[in-house]
Amino acid sequence: MNASTATKPFLRALGGEALPRPPIWLMRQAGRYLPEYRELRATAPSFLDFCYNPTHAAEVTLQPIRRFGFDAAILFSDILVVPDALGQKVSFETGEGPRLDPISGPDDFARLRQSLDMTRLAPVLDTIRLVKSALPAETALIGFCGAPWTVATYMIAGRGTPDQAPARLFAYRQRDLFETLMARLVDASADYLTAQLRAGVDAVQIFDSWAGVLPIVEYERWCVRPIQEIVAKVRAAIPAAKIIAFPRGGGAQLLEVAALPGIAAIGLDTSVDPAWAARALPKGLPAQGNLDPLALLAGGAALDAAVDRILEAFSGRPHIFNLGHGILPPTPIEHVERLLKRVRG
Amino acid sequence: MNASTATKPFLRALGGEALPRPPIWLMRQAGRYLPEYRELRATAPSFLDFCYNPTHAAEVTLQPIRRFGFDAAILFSDILVVPDALGQKVSFETGEGPRLDPISGPDDFARLRQSLDMTRLAPVLDTIRLVKSALPAETALIGFCGAPWTVATYMIAGRGTPDQAPARLFAYRQRDLFETLMARLVDASADYLTAQLRAGVDAVQIFDSWAGVLPIVEYERWCVRPIQEIVAKVRAAIPAAKIIAFPRGGGAQLLEVAALPGIAAIGLDTSVDPAWAARALPKGLPAQGNLDPLALLAGGAALDAAVDRILEAFSGRPHIFNLGHGILPPTPIEHVERLLKRVRG
Numbered sequence: 001m002n003a004s005t006a007t008k009p010f011l012r013a014l015g016g017e018a019l020p021r022p023p024i025w026l027m028r029q030a031g032r033y034l035p036e037y038r039e040l041r042a043t044a045p046s047f048l049d050f051c052y053n054p055t056h057a058a059e060v061t062l063q064p065i066r067r068f069g070f071d072a073a074i075l076f077s078d079i080l081v082v083p084d085a086l087g088q089k090v091s092f093e094t095g096e097g098p099r100l101d102p103i104s105g106p107d108d109f110a111r112l113r114q115s116l117d118m119t120r121l122a123p124v125l126d127t128i129r130l131v132k133s134a135l136p137a138e139t140a141l142i143g144f145c146g147a148p149w150t151v152a153t154y155m156i157a158g159r160g161t162p163d164q165a166p167a168r169l170f171a172y173r174q175r176d177l178f179e180t181l182m183a184r185l186v187d188a189s190a191d192y193l194t195a196q197l198r199a200g201v202d203a204v205q206i207f208d209s210w211a212g213v214l215p216i217v218e219y220e221r222w223c224v225r226p227i228q229e230i231v232a233k234v235r236a237a238i239p240a241a242k243i244i245a246f247p248r249g250g251g252a253q254l255l256e257v258a259a260l261p262g263i264a265a266i267g268l269d270t271s272v273d274p275a276w277a278a279r280a281l282p283k284g285l286p287a288q289g290n291l292d293p294l295a296l297l298a299g300g301a302a303l304d305a306a307v308d309r310i311l312e313a314f315s316g317r318p319h320i321f322n323l324g325h326g327i328l329p330p331t332p333i334e335h336v337e338r339l340l341k342r343v344r345g
Numbered sequence: 346m347n348a349s350t351a352t353k354p355f356l357r358a359l360g361g362e363a364l365p366r367p368p369i370w371l372m373r374q375a376g377r378y379l380p381e382y383r384e385l386r387a388t389a390p391s392f393l394d395f396c397y398n399p400t401h402a403a404e405v406t407l408q409p410i411r412r413f414g415f416d417a418a419i420l421f422s423d424i425l426v427v428p429d430a431l432g433q434k435v436s437f438e439t440g441e442g443p444r445l446d447p448i449s450g451p452d453d454f455a456r457l458r459q460s461l462d463m464t465r466l467a468p469v470l471d472t473i474r475l476v477k478s479a480l481p482a483e484t485a486l487i488g489f490c491g492a493p494w495t496v497a498t499y500m501i502a503g504r505g506t507p508d509q510a511p512a513r514l515f516a517y518r519q520r521d522l523f524e525t526l527m528a529r530l531v532d533a534s535a536d537y538l539t540a541q542l543r544a545g546v547d548a549v550q551i552f553d554s555w556a557g558v559l560p561i562v563e564y565e566r567w568c569v570r571p572i573q574e575i576v577a578k579v580r581a582a583i584p585a586a587k588i589i590a591f592p593r594g595g596g597a598q599l600l601e602v603a604a605l606p607g608i609a610a611i612g613l614d615t616s617v618d619p620a621w622a623a624r625a626l627p628k629g630l631p632a633q634g635n636l637d638p639l640a641l642l643a644g645g646a647a648l649d650a651a652v653d654r655i656l657e658a659f660s661g662r663p664h665i666f667n668l669g670h671g672i673l674p675p676t677p678i679e680h681v682e683r684l685l686k687r688v689r690g
Binding site: 162165168169172173175212213214215216217219251252253270271272273274275276292294295297298300302306309324328 | 507510513514517518520557558559560561562564596597598615616617618619620621637639640642643645647651654669673
């Protein structure tokens with residue numbers, strides 16, 4: 001750890017320090033609630049091209065840092081660049097979300113690459129270098145990927161689904177093939193995170209956005225174990241790698257993820273009681289979260305009360321303030337300013 | 346308790362007996378996966394008219410009993426008959442789900458009735474009497490209502506929503522009005538369940554299908570407390586009333602509902618680990634659930650393994666076998682037969 005790293009509040013909290021005021025960043029802080037984001041986004045016809053354009057992606061990564069001075073920037077990208085770099089056809093329909101050529105059986109699976117096409121992902125690493133050179137010394141940079149289960153739900157359904165039923169059914173019916181797909185995603189995710197860390201991100205986060213739909217046995221098999229394998233692989237390549245796991249919707253089962261060796265911090269979703277988490281999480285493990293994005297959208301006294309409850313619960317523990325889910329596009333800028341003021345005191 | 350009641354396995358389990366083989370029924374067992382249901386449903390143009398037609402509603406309530414011999418029938422109806430009987434406009438669009446004139450402020454709320462229009466609900470009570478007279482002596486009849494939070498999400502959004510954001514935002518922004526709406530729904534739900542019990546159902550279930558989106562403070566306020574109030578009111582009218590609470594998606598917080606005085610049983614959703622539940626639930630409290638409907642749809646070895654895990658976990662405890670969520674329309678009949686055989690041994 002060098003001097004500049006040690007002064008970044010985000011990394012101090014991630015290293016286990018209980019700061020008087022927690023560092024703060026927000027999931028989807030680079031995004032549609034910002035007018036400057038919407039303006040730049042309107043210049044690019046395709047969302048995936050926008051993600052793969054280092055100038056654009058770096059600019060929108062930096063926008064919320066300039067406006068709000070968050071303690072960490074998060075790389076602007078999408079979890080579906082991994083299937084894209086594995087050779088699956090991925091596109092984004094305006095107002096409709098992602099569309100992929102679904103994997104429904106062995107033939108579709110056989111068309112995937114064995115490993116990531118790193119040429120395809122080169123612009124992401126260029127974005128990291130661009131952001132890194134422009135960030136204030138006190139601001140950390142976070143990379144990320146989707147967890148294998150969450151990415152697989154899109155690869156199998158070919159789109160977002162309300163309950164991820166296609167992937168869950170696939171896992172019941174074609175168990176061996178599903179295992180093989182998950183193993184492929186574990187390797188690809190580990191390679192991708194390792195590349196991001198080598199390109200200069202200070203930490204990475206694994207988003208398991210759809211972990212919450214998994215019954216317990218499947219949760220252990222498709223959420224906990226793949227995350228554990230990714231962490232082991234990344235840390236075999238980079239022993240000091242800082243990895244935040246975010247098993248959204250896992251309820252009390254998030255403790256299984258929190259107990260994984262090598263995890264730097266655990267992300268808490270909106271539904272987790274911060275007071276319970278402060279008691280139940282391993283001592284010294286930093287917690288990240290978990291303001292309800294709807295409380296931020298609502299603003300006023302409801303926002304203040306929700307913020308205070310979280311600050312109080314994690315007082316005296318290592319804590320990174322965040323939302324429990326991504327910021328909502330209609331959120332007023334003034335509510336974010338009010339949040340920052342409340343957290344920073 | 347008379348002799349015929351005592352012989353119903355469902356009521357014995359609900360009374361706290363650990364039977365060698367649990368009684369079984371399935372949520373949405375009267376519904377679209379049955380060809381005889383689809384045939385009768387096709388004769389009625391409107392879903393709400395179908396619910397309010399005692400001959401039709403009684404017939405489809407009985408269909409799964411005739412075909413499978415489940416241990417309990419559940420009244421065929423819909424949770425939105427409560428807003429309907431409170432004077433809110435409710436309709437169902439084919440393939441689209443429910444549509445209501447949304448309640449967005451005090452003026453909309455003021456148009457609601459103070460209490461249920463029981464004339465509107467008379468056909469539901471007629472249905473109960475018809476079913477009751479036709480059911481085998483060993484088969485119980487279950488009535489139900491939606492929990493206030495779940496019903497309110499539809500009343501406010503005017504439709505089903507993926508994350509119930511409109512109601513959550515309403516509760517943050519118009520807190521007093523939301524409290525008043527919830528109090529209205531508590532009273533209406535208690536009156537409705539009491540009427541169903543007086544018409545002859547053996548037990549009632551309160552479905553809080555959307556409890557899972559509530560952060561902890563809101564969970565206590567909008568899920569646990571209203572259910573507690575309903576239970577108290579119904580049992581004040583009918584001291585022996587048997588009430589099953591089903592707070593779906595509550596995770597470990599379901600223990601708060603399970604601890605409510607006067608609850609006869611707790612419904613477990615798909616995500617709950619049965620082994621954890623068997624350890625964590627109050628001793629002697631019957632558990633109902635919690636097979637993954639996708640495991641039932643998948644069939645085969647995945648189904649058998651999931652069934653066995655549940656049977657084993659609740660062995661020696663009072664248990665009512667069920668799904669963790671409603672049966673899915675594409676579920677093959679043979680899979681239900683396989684399930685019954687496995688549960689009954």
